[in-house]
Amino acid sequence: MMNNRYGKLASLVYHLDKPIGRSFGDVEYYLARLQGISGPILEPAVGTGRILIPLLQAGLDVSGFDLSQEMLDYCQRELGLRSLKTRLELAGFGDFKAERPLEVIVVPAGSFQLLDSFEQGIAALRRFHASLKTGGRLLLDLDPVAAILNVRPGLRTWSAPPHGLITLNASALEKDYCAQVTREMHRYELWEQGVLLETQLEQFSLRWWGVEELRMALEQLGFGEIVISGGYQYGKPPQDTDGIISFEARKL
Numbered sequence: 001m002m003n004n005r006y007g008k009l010a011s012l013v014y015h016l017d018k019p020i021g022r023s024f025g026d027v028e029y030y031l032a033r034l035q036g037i038s039g040p041i042l043e044p045a046v047g048t049g050r051i052l053i054p055l056l057q058a059g060l061d062v063s064g065f066d067l068s069q070e071m072l073d074y075c076q077r078e079l080g081l082r083s084l085k086t087r088l089e090l091a092g093f094g095d096f097k098a099e100r101p102l103e104v105i106v107v108p109a110g111s112f113q114l115l116d117s118f119e120q121g122i123a124a125l126r127r128f129h130a131s132l133k134t135g136g137r138l139l140l141d142l143d144p145v146a147a148i149l150n151v152r153p154g155l156r157t158w159s160a161p162p163h164g165l166i167t168l169n170a171s172a173l174e175k176d177y178c179a180q181v182t183r184e185m186h187r188y189e190l191w192e193q194g195v196l197l198e199t200q201l202e203q204f205s206l207r208w209w210g211v212e213e214l215r216m217a218l219e220q221l222g223f224g225e226i227v228i229s230g231g232y233q234y235g236k237p238p239q240d241t242d243g244i245i246s247f248e249a250r251k252l
């Protein structure tokens with residue numbers, strides 16, 4: 001079974017739950033941090049375009065890639081509805097290709113933590129570094145460790161137009177404290193008038209990073225001028241009460 005697959009039902013749930021432009025403070029934060037940028041920007045793990053589309057609408061030159069064709073299909077459709085165009089690539093953190101040296105890479109929504117080993121995370125950071133022009137910036141959000149460890153698996157439901165209901169049953173599989181990884185099994189079901197039409201099973205795993213662990217990794221890979229901010233307040237040192245921790249680092 002593929003990990004963190006975001007297949008048909010998972011993509012539909014993401015799109016219903018977090019439609020284009022839905023902000024957790026991140027849309028405004030990224031718009032502010034990217035103000036005045038005219039060069040190419042890349043959003044790895046772009047998903048349905050929840051953030052990409054508001055950035056394009058603000059006149060930024062943003063493209064994206066994602067490992068899920070289903071997520072990219074939503075993104076393509078939403079771009080079309082707004083007569084917007086950009087390059088979307090079906091690719092992973094480990095094999096994406098940037099067509100030209102990038103000005104900025106943005107990784108919101110804790111997507112970096114979907115890479116569930118230290119080695120994969122380092123390989124992605126190395127690839128980001130190689131894809132940026134000298135002086136270019138990496139902006140990357142981490143969910144705090146507590147948010148990953150304290151997740152309460154259970155049942156959630158969404159109505160799926162026109163007549164359906166989607167359920168997501170999440171069960172905890174393991175917490176590997178040495179590898180800093182949590183694993184859950186996600187069972188999605190699509191129901192219509194009490195009849196089960198479709199089921200999808202996905203293993204979902206997240207790796208948590210220590211704040212200083214990621215800072216050291218970035219420094220070792222050739223990034224500098226690292227600013228770590230809490231709660232989408234640029235320059236404010238992160239605290240336990242912050243729902244998100246944002247890194248900004250420059251390629252030296």
Ligand SMILES: C[S@@+](CC[C@H](N)C(=O)[O-])C[C@H]1O[C@@H](n2cnc3c(N)ncnc32)[C@H](O)[C@@H]1O
Nearest residue numbers: 006045046047050066067068071092093109114
């Ligand atoms: C939480 S969603 C974020 C989507 C979008 N960036 C946003 O902010 O709404 C995570 C995305 O990561 C993608 N993904 C998971 N593993 C990936 C990988 N190894 N490489 C690239 N994308 C991946 C999923 O398909 C999904 O679209």
